[in-house]
Amino acid sequence: MNTVFLLVALVATAGWITSTVTLRVQSLQHKADRMERRLALVLDHFGIEEPEPAGMDEVRAHLRADRHISAIKEYRRITGAGLAEAKLAVDALAAAEKV
Incomplete structure (x- = not known):
């Protein structure tokens, strides 16, 4: 019985950690997307074009x-x-x- 309880607790904890990490990654991705949009606006405002990569x-x-x-x-x-x-x-x- 104790083994089943520990297994259920372990699975629940793993699920909680996974969901927490997923939410944090999504939040960081959203922030990065916003920063990229803002940077694009600044570059457009100043008429700066991103150079083409060599090759x-x-x-x-x-x-x-x-x-x-x-x-x-x-x-x-x-x-x-x-x-x-x-x-x-x-x-x-x-x-x-x-x-």
């Missing part, structure tokens, strides 16, 4: 050769971006190159 010519070369996945991999290597972010950036770059 983007290689990404463009992959796109011109129709190697989209290789372009995403190269973008990730250059910038350290995650997969979703890299895919969006490379898709935007490909669309801009076609215009």
